[in-house]
Structure formats: structure tokens, C-alpha cells
Amino acid sequence: MPELPEVETIVRGLRSRIVGTTIEGATVRLARMAIPPAHASFDRAIGGELVTGVTRRGKYVVVRLGSGRSVVTSLRMTGRLVVARRGAPEHPATHLVLHLAGDAELRFSDVRTFGRMRLVEPDYAWDALLGVEPLSADFTPQALAGMLAERTTPIKVLLLDQRRIAGIGNIYACEALWEARIRPSRPARALTKPAVTRLHGAIVDVLQRAIASRGTSVDDYVDAEGRRGSFQNALAVYGRAGQPCRRCVKGRIVRILLGQRGTWWCRRCQR
DNA sequence: CCGCCGCCCTGCTTGC
């Protein structure tokens, strides 16, 4: 499922391929996947727009348009954004296609149809509820400590809260806690200062390494060119229930439920 | 503000 590193990889791919091209129109095959501005139709509103940039905010892909509007896409679990030539074989669950000048198109597919592509007006603060970007200068050990203070929530549940830190999903929450040697169920306020510092470093480190590996493809994820990432080969805990810990070796990875989410960790070296 | 729950959806896994 696309989290920050996967979305960042998609964004970089899109940036090199669609910036400077014009969106001639759109075909919306499944209406609920496309959210138009008020009192407008998605396909008519987007026709003729120039793509001026592609950025990321949390797990959202933001395509900036010449008019100042933006196309904000949430991929949720199984969404894909792929640039392809018109007529090339397409994913069977392609629900929305942006037709680009020339013979290219941007395809939005999603087996579970949880994803959304939203056309937002200039200056609309669509991301007002999103928290700090973990790879920005604003994300400091002190900022992290401030989020954890007084909170009884399990630290792993808190890492998934997009209102605090934007972009961490289930895979990287598990991996960062393993790297920091912290038990996922620990109440946030129970983390010592050194533990908070380790967690901060681990979050930044695991996200950067995952970006360098072009993301994690455990199931559906592919980048803007349709290629898989390789960070699944570097995972320490996610999906590794029953296998030995890659660090302490003697510990076994177990899977528990936290906040209704599967959570993997090493019983021996995470405390 | 906080925490928790259910819903959305389809494909894969599990169990009889």
C-alpha cells in the first residue's frame, strides 16, 4: 500500500513525465473515484489545464495546474497512478484516465476503489488536518516528543495518525519501531527521551532508505512507470511473523493487533 | 480535543 516512500517515488516519476504537458480531457468510468470542484464536472473542469508541477504531501500526490487548481490523489491501499501510451495494455481496474497532449495518458486504477482523485480550487486548504512532513526540517526530536507527551495511546497507533505525522503507514510504523527497538504497544508517554530520539532517527532513516529503494512492493504497488520497488527485500519485521529477528536472531517476529491493524515486532529486542 | 467504532470494497485465505 502506498505510503510516503511509494508516493514520493510516484511523484518523482510523474514529475519527469507530465510537467509541461496539457491535460486535454478526462474519462471518468467510475464516478465516485473523481471529486470535482463545487458546481462543476470533473472532466470538463480539467480539460485544457497545463501541468505545472507534481509534489507530495503525506501520502497524497498533488498535480499542480496552470489555473492554480490542483489534482489531489489519494491511493489508499491498492490505487495506482501510471503514465502510459494510449492503447497500451491497461490495468483491469482502471477507473479514471487523464488524456495528455501527444499520445500519453495518466491512468488511475484501484481494485478496491477506495482511492480518490480530487480537483481542488486554488488556495483551498485541503491538507489543513495533515501533520508535519517527517522528512522536513520541522520534524525534530522535540516536535516528536511534543506529540507523545501525556498520550496513553500505543506509540504505533500514534505513528499512523496522519494529523500528527503525515505519510507513515503500517509498514513503516512497524519498521521504524523495530529499528528504534521500541515495543509497538508502549504508551506514547512512556517513551524515555533517548527512546524518542531513537524513534525520530529511525523514522527518518527508514523512510529515506525506502525512497532510495523506490518503495515497498508487497502487493499492488508500482511506480509511475509501472515498475515495482525493492524495499520489500529489506523489511525487518513487516509480514515476517514466525521468522527470526534479523538483529538479535534469537527472537521471533510475532504479529499482534493494535488499533485494528496488523503489527509485527520482535518480542526479544523491542521493549 | 481525544479515543473508538463502523463503513467503504474486492481479492485472497481459511475452514468446513
Added chain:
DNA sequence: TGCAAGCAGGGCGGCG
């Protein structure tokens, strides 16, 4: 072997 139930999960709205 075949079928149905269960499970997975990010974001969001609703509730207390």
C-alpha cells in the same frame, strides 16, 4: 473439491 465466511486496511464521519 467447492463454497462461503473472514480478513485486510487508510481515511473519514459519527458518537460519547
